[in-house]
Amino acid sequence: MSTTLSVPALVEQATQAAGADAPEALRAARAEGAQQFALLGLPTTKNEDWHYTSVSSLAAIPFAPMTGDATGVTAETLAPYRFADEWPALVFVNGVYQPSLSSLATLPEGIRVLPLGEAVTTLGDTVSRLLGSAAPASRDGFTALNASFLGEGAVVHVAKEMVIDTPVHLLFVTTDAGASGMHHPRVLLLAERHAKATVIESWIGLTEQPYFTNAVAEVVVEDGATLTHLKVQREGRGAFHVGTIESKQARDSHYISFCFTTGGALSRSNISTLLDGAGCGTTLNGLTMLDGTQHGDVQTRIEHAQPQCFSREIYKSILDEHSHGVFNGKVYVHPIAQQTDGKQTNNTLLLSKTAQIDAKPQLEIFADDVKCTHGATVGQIDRTALFYMKSRGVDADTAQQLLTYAFAADVLETIENEAVRNALELVTLHRFTSLATVAD
Amino acid sequence: MSATIDQLVNREYQYGFSTDIESNTLPPGLSEDTVRFISAKKQEPEWLLEWRLKAYRRWLTMTEPHWPNVTYEPIDYQAVSYYSEPKTEKPLGSLDEVDPKLLETYSKLGISLNEQKRLSGVAVDAVFDSVSVGTTFREELAKEGIIFCSFGEAVREHPELVKQYLGSVVPYSDNYFAALNSAVFSDGSFCYIPKGVRCPLELSTYFRINQSNTGQFERTLIVADEGSYVSYLEGCTAPKRDTNQLHAAVVEIVALDNATVKYSTVQNWYAGDEEGKGGIYNFVTKRGKAMTNAKISWTQVETGSAITWKYPSVILQGDNSVGEFYSVAVASKMQQADTGTKMIHIGRNTKSNIVSKGISAMKGQNSYRGKVHILPKAEGARNYTQCDSMLVGNACGAHTFPYIEVENNSAILEHEASTSKIGEDQIFYLKQRGLDAEQAVSMIVSGFCKEVFKELPMEFALEAQQLLGITLEGSVG
Numbered sequence: 001m002s003t004t005l006s007v008p009a010l011v012e013q014a015t016q017a018a019g020a021d022a023p024e025a026l027r028a029a030r031a032e033g034a035q036q037f038a039l040l041g042l043p044t045t046k047n048e049d050w051h052y053t054s055v056s057s058l059a060a061i062p063f064a065p066m067t068g069d070a071t072g073v074t075a076e077t078l079a080p081y082r083f084a085d086e087w088p089a090l091v092f093v094n095g096v097y098q099p100s101l102s103s104l105a106t107l108p109e110g111i112r113v114l115p116l117g118e119a120v121t122t123l124g125d126t127v128s129r130l131l132g133s134a135a136p137a138s139r140d141g142f143t144a145l146n147a148s149f150l151g152e153g154a155v156v157h158v159a160k161e162m163v164i165d166t167p168v169h170l171l172f173v174t175t176d177a178g179a180s181g182m183h184h185p186r187v188l189l190l191a192e193r194h195a196k197a198t199v200i201e202s203w204i205g206l207t208e209q210p211y212f213t214n215a216v217a218e219v220v221v222e223d224g225a226t227l228t229h230l231k232v233q234r235e236g237r238g239a240f241h242v243g244t245i246e247s248k249q250a251r252d253s254h255y256i257s258f259c260f261t262t263g264g265a266l267s268r269s270n271i272s273t274l275l276d277g278a279g280c281g282t283t284l285n286g287l288t289m290l291d292g293t294q295h296g297d298v299q300t301r302i303e304h305a306q307p308q309c310f311s312r313e314i315y316k317s318i319l320d321e322h323s324h325g326v327f328n329g330k331v332y333v334h335p336i337a338q339q340t341d342g343k344q345t346n347n348t349l350l351l352s353k354t355a356q357i358d359a360k361p362q363l364e365i366f367a368d369d370v371k372c373t374h375g376a377t378v379g380q381i382d383r384t385a386l387f388y389m390k391s392r393g394v395d396a397d398t399a400q401q402l403l404t405y406a407f408a409a410d411v412l413e414t415i416e417n418e419a420v421r422n423a424l425e426l427v428t429l430h431r432f433t434s435l436a437t438v439a440d
Numbered sequence: 441m442s443a444t445i446d447q448l449v450n451r452e453y454q455y456g457f458s459t460d461i462e463s464n465t466l467p468p469g470l471s472e473d474t475v476r477f478i479s480a481k482k483q484e485p486e487w488l489l490e491w492r493l494k495a496y497r498r499w500l501t502m503t504e505p506h507w508p509n510v511t512y513e514p515i516d517y518q519a520v521s522y523y524s525e526p527k528t529e530k531p532l533g534s535l536d537e538v539d540p541k542l543l544e545t546y547s548k549l550g551i552s553l554n555e556q557k558r559l560s561g562v563a564v565d566a567v568f569d570s571v572s573v574g575t576t577f578r579e580e581l582a583k584e585g586i587i588f589c590s591f592g593e594a595v596r597e598h599p600e601l602v603k604q605y606l607g608s609v610v611p612y613s614d615n616y617f618a619a620l621n622s623a624v625f626s627d628g629s630f631c632y633i634p635k636g637v638r639c640p641l642e643l644s645t646y647f648r649i650n651q652s653n654t655g656q657f658e659r660t661l662i663v664a665d666e667g668s669y670v671s672y673l674e675g676c677t678a679p680k681r682d683t684n685q686l687h688a689a690v691v692e693i694v695a696l697d698n699a700t701v702k703y704s705t706v707q708n709w710y711a712g713d714e715e716g717k718g719g720i721y722n723f724v725t726k727r728g729k730a731m732t733n734a735k736i737s738w739t740q741v742e743t744g745s746a747i748t749w750k751y752p753s754v755i756l757q758g759d760n761s762v763g764e765f766y767s768v769a770v771a772s773k774m775q776q777a778d779t780g781t782k783m784i785h786i787g788r789n790t791k792s793n794i795v796s797k798g799i800s801a802m803k804g805q806n807s808y809r810g811k812v813h814i815l816p817k818a819e820g821a822r823n824y825t826q827c828d829s830m831l832v833g834n835a836c837g838a839h840t841f842p843y844i845e846v847e848n849n850s851a852i853l854e855h856e857a858s859t860s861k862i863g864e865d866q867i868f869y870l871k872q873r874g875l876d877a878e879q880a881v882s883m884i885v886s887g888f889c890k891e892v893f894k895e896l897p898m899e900f901a902l903e904a905q906q907l908l909g910i911t912l913e914g915s916v917g
Contacts, residue, residue, distance in 0.1 A: 350851075358844065359855075361857070362839070363859060366834075373856070376855040377855070379852040
C-alpha cells in the first residue's frame with residue numbers, strides 16, 4: 001500500500017508550516033500539531049475507528065496547501081448555496097478568507113463573527129480558551145495535521161444571554177483553482193451562558209478535481225445555552241473531506257447538530273459531544289446520500305459525563321450505485337452519569353445491489369440508573385408500502401421515488417431553521433424524484 | 441439485610457473442591473516436543489500429528505489478540521501444563537471400573553452417572569480433565585448408527601470422518617487460541633448423526649477442570665449428516681483454584697443439508713474472588729457451518745469464568761439456512777465477559793436471529809460483540825438482533841459493539857439494544873407480595889432472560905435459573 005508514500009511529505013510540510021513563517025499567536029499550537037502528526041501519522045484500517053475507511057488513496061496524492069485563488073468566484077456563484085442572502089456570512093475560497101465575498105454588515109448585536117486570522121488579535125481570549133481545548137492535536141492524525149497548518153478558519157462568539165435569531169453562515173468553497181490542494185480550516189464556536197444561536201457550515205466543491213479538506217471545529221456551549229450547528233457537506237465529486245466537530249457542553253445546555261452529506265469521493269465526519277454538566281442535552285441528526293463510487297463515513301460519539309442528561313440521535317443513509325456508507329455511533333455513559341436518557345436510531349436504505357453499508361452502533365455504559373437504547377435497520381423500500389401506493393394508482397417509479405424521499409424527509413424535518421430545511425428538502429427532492437421542475 | 445447480603449456475597453464457590461487423584465501430568469512448557477508427546481500419548485496417526493505441528497508452527501507466528509474489551513495479566517504459555525490425565529491402569533469397560541474418587545466427584549456435582557443413566561435419559565460423556573472416563577447409553581445410540589464418543593476414540597475408530605471434518609469449520613489458522621488448541625488439544629467429544637436420523641437423546645458432556653495449572657484444551661466436533669437432528673448439551677463447573685487457568689476450547693459443528701443442530705451450554709467455571717483473584721480464562725472458538733436448509737442454534741448461559749471471550753458463530757453457507765444465537769451472560773464480582781456471535785450470510789434466503797441478554801453486577805463488565813455480515817450473493821437475507829443489558833449497582837458496566845456489514849440490498853436487518861436497571865419499584869412491588877429482596881431480584885432477572893431460557897432443554901433451564909440466582913445473590917439490597 002502506498003499509505004507511507006506521502007505521509008513523510010506531509011510531515012515535512014507540517015513541520016515547515018510550524019516553522020518561522022507561522023503567525024506569532026499560532027506558532028506554539030502549530031509546533032504541537034506538527035510534533036503530534038509526526039508521531040501519529042494517518043490512521044490505517046487496523047485502527048478500530050478507521051476499520052471501514054481506508055485513507056490510503058488520500059495519502060497517495062501529494063497535496064499542496066491551497067493558495068486562495070478566488071478568480072471567477074462571485075456572489076452569483078455562491079447564490080445557490082446561500083440559504084438566505086441577508087444572513088451574515090464568512091466566505092473562504094480555496095482555503096483562504098475572502099472579505100469581498102463575505103457579508104458581516106448585517107451582524108446583530110451580541111454576536112461576533114471573525115476570521116481566525118483576525119480573531120487571534122481582537123478576540124484573543126476566546127481563541128486561546130477554545131483552541132485545542134475540545135480537539136487537542138493528540139486526538140488523531142488529522143486533527144494534528146489541522147493544528148500544524150492553523151491559520152484559516154472562523155470564530156463565532158455569542159455573548160451571554162443573547163438570543164440571535166439570524167443564523168451565521170460559514171462557506172468553504174473550492175474551485176478548479178484548488179485542485180490538488182489541501183486546506184485545514186479551524187472553526188471555534190462559543191455560546192456563552194444562556195445564549196442562543198445557529199451556525200451553519202457549508203462545504204462546497206465547484207470542481208470535479210481531487211482536493212483535500214481537513215476541518216476541525218471546536219465548540220463550547222456554556223450553562224443554559226443552546227447552539228444549533230448545521231453542517232452541509234456538498235464537496236466536489238473528487239474531494240477528500242475529513243471534518244471533525246468536538247463539542248463540550250455545560251450544565252443545562254443544548255447542542256443541536258445536523259450533518260447533511262452528499263459530496264466527496266471519500267468523506268469522513270467525526271461528530272462528538274461531551275455532556276459535561278448536569279441536565280444538558282444533545283440532538284445529533286444526520287442524512288447521508290451517496291451514489292457512484294462515493295465513500296461516506298460518519299462517526300458520532302456522545303459522552304455522558306454528568307447525571308440527568310439526555311441525547312437523541314437519528315442518522316439515515318440512502319446509498320445508491322456502488323457507494324459505501326459507514327456509520328459508527330457511540331454512546332458512552334460514565335459511572336456518575338445516572339439518570340441518563342439516550343436514544344439512538346440508525347436507518348439505511350440500500351437502493352442498488354452493489355451499495356454497501358457498515359454500521360456499528362455502540363453503547364458503553366458504566367452507570368446503572370440509565371435508559372439507553374439504540375436501533376439500527378438496513379433494508380430496501382418496504383414492498384407492502386410500494387404495493388399500497390400502487391393499489392392507489394401511483395405508478396411504481398413514482399411510488400419508489402416518493403417513499404425514498406419520505407425516508408429522507410423524515411430526518412430533514414428535524415432541522416428547525418425553515419430556510420435550511422426547505423433548501424435541503426428541495427435538494428433531496430431533486431435527487432430522487434422527477435419533480436425537478438418544482439424547484440425555485 | 442446487609443448481614444445476609446454479606447453472607448451471600450462471600451459464599452464460597454459451591455463446587456470449589458478438588459479431587460486428590462494422582463495425575464499423569466506433563467511438566468509445564470510448550471514446544472514441538474510437547475505436541476509430539478501429546479500425540480504419541482494418544483496414539484494418534486501420522487496425519488493428525490502433522491496437523492497439530494502445522495497448527496503449532498502457525499501459532500508461533502501469531503500474536504495474542506487484545507481487541508476484546510477485557511484486561512488480564514499476560515499469560516505465560518510456557519508455565520502451563522498441556523497434558524494431564526487421571527491415572528487409570530487399563531481401558532475402561534464399564535462404570536464399575538472407574539476410580540471411585542472420580543465417581544464421587546461427579547456425585548458432588550450432582551451428576552452421578554448411575555443416576556443420570558437411570559433417571560434422566562441423558563447420555564453423559566463425562567470429561568474429567570483430559571480423558572473421557574465414562575460413557576453411557578453408547579449402545580442405545582449405536583442402534584441408530586449415532587457415533588458419540590471421545591475425540592481420541594473417534595480418531596482411532598472413525599479416522600475418515602475426523603479427517604474429513606476436523607478443521608473444516610475452524611481451521612487451525614483461524615485465530616491465536618484456535619491454533620493453540622489445534623496444536624495441543626487433549627481430548628473432547630465427537631458426534632456423528634447419520635443421514636435422516638433424529639437423535640433420540642439429548643447428548644451431553646460435562647467438562648471439568650481439575651488439575652491445578654493445567655490448561656484445558658477441548659475439541660468438540662459435531663457432524664450432522666443430511667436430514668438429521670441432534671440436541672447437544674454442555675455444562676461446566678470447576679474447582680476453586682488460586683492461579684488462573686487457561687481454557688481454550690474449539691467447537692466445530694457441521695450441519696449438512698436439511699440437518700438441525702442445537703447446541704446448549706451452561707458455563708459455571710470458577711469466576712475468581714471479589715478482587716478478581718483466580719478464576720478461569722475462557723477463550724473459546726465455537727463455530728458452525730450450515731448447508732442448504734440446515735439450522736444451527738446456539739444457546740448459552742455464561743455465569744462463570746473470570747474472563748469470557750467467546751463468539752459462537754454460524755456460517756450460513758447453504759441457501760435457506762438458519763442461524764440462531766440465544767445468550768445470557770452474567771458478569772458479577774470482577775468478571776469480564778466479551779461475548780456475542782457472528783452470523784455470516786452467504787447463501788440465499790438465509791436467516792439469523794440473535795437474542796442476547798447481558799447482566800452486569802458488582803464490578804462486572806459485560807460486552808456484547810456481534811457481527812452480522814451479509815455477503816453480496818446472500819439474496820433475501822434476514823437478520824433480527826436484540827441485545828438487552830441490565831445493570832445492578834453502579835460499579836459495573838455494559839457495552840454493546842454490534843458490527844453490521846451489508847453488501848446486498850435485498851437484505852433486511854434489524855438491530856435493537858436497550859439498557860435498563862432493576863427498578864426499586866419493581867422490587868418494592870414484589871416485596872409487598874411477600875417475596876424477599878433476593879427472590880424478587882431472581883424473579884425479575886428470570887423474566888429478563890425468559891426468551892433465552894425457553895430455548896434451553898428443560899433440566900438445563902432449571903439449572904440455569906438457579907445458577908443465575910446464586911451468581912446475583914447479594915448484588916441488590
